[in-house]
Amino acid sequence: MSSVLYDVPGPKARRVSLIGSVIGSLLIAGLLAWIISTLAQQGIFEGRRWAIFTRADVWSLIGNGIGATLSAAAVAAVIAFPLGLLLCLLRISDVPGIRIPTRIVLEFLRGMPVVLMMLFVLLVFGTNQFIAVVAGLVLYNAAVFAEIIRAGIQSLPKGQREAGLTVGLTSFQSRMIIELPQAVRRMMPSLVAQLVVLLKDTSLGYIVAYGELLRAVQVMADFLGTQYLFPIFFVAAAIYIAINLCVSRIAVWIERRGSKKAAGGVAKAEPAVEAAAAKP
Amino acid sequence: MDAVIESLPLYWNGFLRTLFLSAVSGVIALLLGTLLAAARVSPVAALRGFSMTYVEILRNTPLTIAFFFAAIVLPRLGVKFEQFEVAAIIALSAYTAAFIAEAVRSGVNSVPVGQAEAARSIGMKFSQELTLIILPQALRTVIPPLINILIALVKNSSVAGAFFVLELFGYGRQLANANGDQVMAVLLGVAFFYLLITVPLGILASTVERKVAIAR
Numbered sequence: 230m231s232s233v234l235y236d237v238p239g240p241k242a243r244r245v246s247l248i249g250s251v252i253g254s255l256l257i258a259g260l261l262a263w264i265i266s267t268l269a270q271q272g273i274f275e276g277r278r279w280a281i282f283t284r285a286d287v288w289s290l291i292g293n294g295i296g297a298t299l300s301a302a303a304v305a306a307v308i309a310f311p312l313g314l315l316l317c318l319l320r321i322s323d324v325p326g327i328r329i330p331t332r333i334v335l336e337f338l339r340g341m342p343v344v345l346m347m348l349f350v351l352l353v354f355g356t357n358q359f360i361a362v363v364a365g366l367v368l369y370n371a372a373v374f375a376e377i378i379r380a381g382i383q384s385l386p387k388g389q390r391e392a393g394l395t396v397g398l399t400s401f402q403s404r405m406i407i408e409l410p411q412a413v414r415r416m417m418p419s420l421v422a423q424l425v426v427l428l429k430d431t432s433l434g435y436i437v438a439y440g441e442l443l444r445a446v447q448v449m450a451d452f453l454g455t456q457y458l459f460p461i462f463f464v465a466a467a468i469y470i471a472i473n474l475c476v477s478r479i480a481v482w483i484e485r486r487g488s489k490k491a492a493g494g495v496a497k498a499e500p501a502v503e504a505a506a507a508k509p
Numbered sequence: 510m511d512a513v514i515e516s517l518p519l520y521w522n523g524f525l526r527t528l529f530l531s532a533v534s535g536v537i538a539l540l541l542g543t544l545l546a547a548a549r550v551s552p553v554a555a556l557r558g559f560s561m562t563y564v565e566i567l568r569n570t571p572l573t574i575a576f577f578f579a580a581i582v583l584p585r586l587g588v589k590f591e592q593f594e595v596a597a598i599i600a601l602s603a604y605t606a607a608f609i610a611e612a613v614r615s616g617v618n619s620v621p622v623g624q625a626e627a628a629r630s631i632g633m634k635f636s637q638e639l640t641l642i643i644l645p646q647a648l649r650t651v652i653p654p655l656i657n658i659l660i661a662l663v664k665n666s667s668v669a670g671a672f673f674v675l676e677l678f679g680y681g682r683q684l685a686n687a688n689g690d691q692v693m694a695v696l697l698g699v700a701f702f703y704l705l706i707t708v709p710l711g712i713l714a715s716t717v718e719r720k721v722a723i724a725r
Contacts, residue, residue, distance in 0.1 A: 233622050233625045233626060234550055234552075234617075234625050234635065234638065234639070234643065235551075235552045235629070235635045235638075236629060238552060242552070246552055246553050246554065249553050249555065249556075250553055250554050250555035250556075251555075253553070253555040253556065253559065254555050257559065264586060267585070267586055267587065268585060268586070271585060273585075336708060336711065337700075337704065339707075339711070340660070340664075340703060340704045340707035340708050340711065341664070341700050341703055341704065341707075342664040342665070342667035342668075342678060342703060343664070344667050344668060344670075344671070344678060345667060345678060345681070345696065345699060345700060345703065348681075348682065348685070348696065349693075349696045349700075352685055352692040352696065353692055353693045353696065425569070429569075429570075429571040429572070430571070431571075432571035432572070432573040432574065433571075433572075433573060433668065435573050435671070436573070436668070436671040443571075443573055443574070443577070458581065459581070459582070459585075462577060462581065462582075465574075466570070466574045466577075466578070469570065469571055469574055470566065470569050470570055470574075473569035473570070473571075474565070474569050477565075477568070477569055
């Protein structure tokens with residue numbers, strides 16, 4: 230689409246665009262230079278501030294933080310996905326007595342901040358921080374997974390379910406054998422994108438004092454002195470962004486691979502139900 | 510339950526503060542996000558590159574890090590603010606703008622090719638084409654995802670509560686600490702006020718979605 234928005238630029242337009250690009254790049258470079266020089270004047274880039282990264286114990290603390298972040302994310306993802314499947318099955322049940330309460334629960338879970346759920350579990354059930362973080366992530370992401378899979382099932386042609394019922398499968402069998410595999414496969418990009426959200430949300434554990442990467446940074450800065458806060462924060466942010474970028478790349482890769490391969494394995498989508506879920 | 514009823518004025522204050530934070534950041538993020546999306550489809554390579562880099566980085570940054578950045582790094586750069594609220598608004602709108610840019614861009618891609626071709630063939634410039642033809646149609650299609658992003662923004666504003674801004678979550682945390690015996694009621698009260706914003710918005714999103722689906 231974007232290539233249709235403007236004519237193939239002629240020599241004059243190309244020149245204008247080139248000049249614009251150069252000026253824009255210079256402006257951004259200038260801004261970055263100003264930021265770096267301002268920070269440098271405050272001594273942020275002095276060697277002694279960054280020398281702490283030559284110490285093994287600093288790295289082992291950062292490693293612990295990364296480990297805590299990844300383990301919370303992994304445990305939460307492993308629990309949230311089956312729970313999401315279950316909630317999705319209940320949400321699309323034929324029995325109103327199951328469908329409607331599930332819908333209310335899902336709306337409730339999706340409408341609340343994850344931090345609030347973490348704090349709730351932490352204070353009300355008096356668990357440790359790890360369980361509170363995982364529980365908060367599981368509750369929220371299971372609800373989102375359920376909605377994504379439901380969107381996938383609804384995007385399938387009606388004939389899939391009808392055919393399943395016609396050959397004598399029960400409603401449940403048709404869901405499990407015919408519809409869910411196709412829905413999950415179709416929604417793979419959204420599901421992986423949600424995994425990135427889950428991974429990002431582990432940083433909320435900072436607020437309930439779970440010892441993940443950011444909290445590790447904070448503790449280190451308190452321990453070593455605040456003049457190290459900036460370097461450690463900088464490194465932590467870089468690590469976080471690097472991890473998330475990797476997972477996002479995997480999501481894009483799965484999307485490409487899926488769009489190439491899906492033809493054989495998944496029934497064609499009904500129009501207009503696509504792209505239902507892509508939220509921050 | 511008593512603690513909740515006694516501190517209803519506090520809840521109300523927090524609720525208004527949360528609404529204020531979300532509304533201001535929402536408006537800024539919508540404007541910034543639309544600009545970023547326009548830059549993303551523009552013929553100037555530098556604009557495209559800048560927009561892409563911004564969106565990629567911000568989308569993969571945890572919100573807490575964005576808050577840290579606004580609260581710690583910005584003051585060092587000479588951006589002074591009296592209250593942490595300003596830092597919270599900067600962080601929230603910068604973060605949300607990236608998601609809005611992505612949504613608007615997908616809306617631009619959903620506008621039929623003929624619209625752009627027709628605009629060009631009657632001699633419109635790129636800026637005219639975008640503002641008069643493409644964006645009005647694109648924004649209309651992406652209203653449901655935009656509302657979902659705004660819902661997420663309301664929920665994300667709770668992170669500000671951890672950075673010394675007294676909004677709903679911030680007050681909730683205070684109240685929970687003060688009333689150790691009624692934590693559950695206090696926190697359910699906070700949840701209720703969040704649902705008061707998010708559930709109607711969610712219903713709005715699904716209604717609009719159905720309408721738009723018929724219109725197209």
